[in-house]
Amino acid sequence: EAGVAQSPRYKIIEKRQSVAFWCNPISGHATLYWYQQILGQGPKLLIQFQNNGVVDDSQLPKDRFSAERLKGVDSTLKIQPAKLEDSAVYLCASSLGVRGPLNEQFFGPGTRLTVL
Amino acid sequence: GQNIDQPTEMTATEGAIVQINCTYQTSGFNGLFWYQQHAGEAPTFLSYNVLDGLEEKGRFSSFLSRSKGYSYLLLKELQMKDSASYLCAVRGASGGSYIPTFGRGTSLIVHP
Numbered sequence: 001e002a003g004v005a006q007s008p009r010y011k012i013i014e015k016r017q018s019v020a021f022w023c024n025p026i027s028g029h030a031t032l033y034w035y036q037q038i039l040g041q042g043p044k045l046l047i048q049f050q051n052n053g054v055v056d057d058s059q060l061p062k063d064r065f066s067a068e069r070l071k072g073v074d075s076t077l078k079i080q081p082a083k084l085e086d087s088a089v090y091l092c093a094s095s096l097g098v099r100g101p102l103n104e105q106f107f108g109p110g111t112r113l114t115v116l
Numbered sequence: 117g118q119n120i121d122q123p124t125e126m127t128a129t130e131g132a133i134v135q136i137n138c139t140y141q142t143s144g145f146n147g148l149f150w151y152q153q154h155a156g157e158a159p160t161f162l163s164y165n166v167l168d169g170l171e172e173k174g175r176f177s178s179f180l181s182r183s184k185g186y187s188y189l190l191l192k193e194l195q196m197k198d199s200a201s202y203l204c205a206v207r208g209a210s211g212g213s214y215i216p217t218f219g220r221g222t223s224l225i226v227h228p
Contacts, residue, residue, distance in 0.1 A: 042221045045215060045218075055210075055211070056210050091159075098207075098213055098215075105161070106161070107160070109157075110158055
């Protein structure tokens with residue numbers, strides 16, 4: 001079974017530039033998550049999709065961050081314009097659903113973003 | 117909202133046993149997860165608890181007490197490769213669905 005795919009793996013940009021990340025979840029997984037993980041901290045949920053609908057985006061800085069999941073499969077996360085404090089690893093994860101006995105998340109390798 | 121607390125760092129000796137604690141506050145509790153994350157890698161799933169008690173899986177066990185808002189991860193027969201960050205995550209209710217919240221992780225250092 002193929003895992004969660006993310007690209008690019010690394011990105012270096014200057015502040016005020018734009019950047020986009022792509023995620024392809026495990027086939028059949030209805031729920032997709034985007035996390036921001038700053039060095040030394042746990043993952044912080046930015047947005048959670050159920051199919052192509054948003055379940056929660058309460059921690060997404062909507063003035064600069066946007067995300068979409070067209071057709072309920074792939075997803076993109078965009079930052080425009082980037083700030084120095086956006087330097088982090090952006091993790092995408094997917095799960096079969098959100099409730100029920102397990103539904104553990106499977107994580108992609110992440111995109112390491114450096115904003116100069 | 118949800119709040120999760122776990123120690124920042126722990127050290128242990130190869131072959132020993134270590135217990136990593138996690139306390140949480142959440143509304144609409146729907147499960148607690150433990151993940152392992154090696155430096156520079158993505159988190160990988162270790163265990164899941166939704167009912168009180170102990171879940172055992174090989175060298176790893178996880179315990180949950182919902183009334184106390186408390187869980188621990190127990191690692192036995194420690195190996196050098198167990199040096200990693202251990203993340204406690206709680207799934208709680210939010211706006212009609214469930215969302216996960218992660219703690220900041222406990223960095224475990226295993227030395228010979």
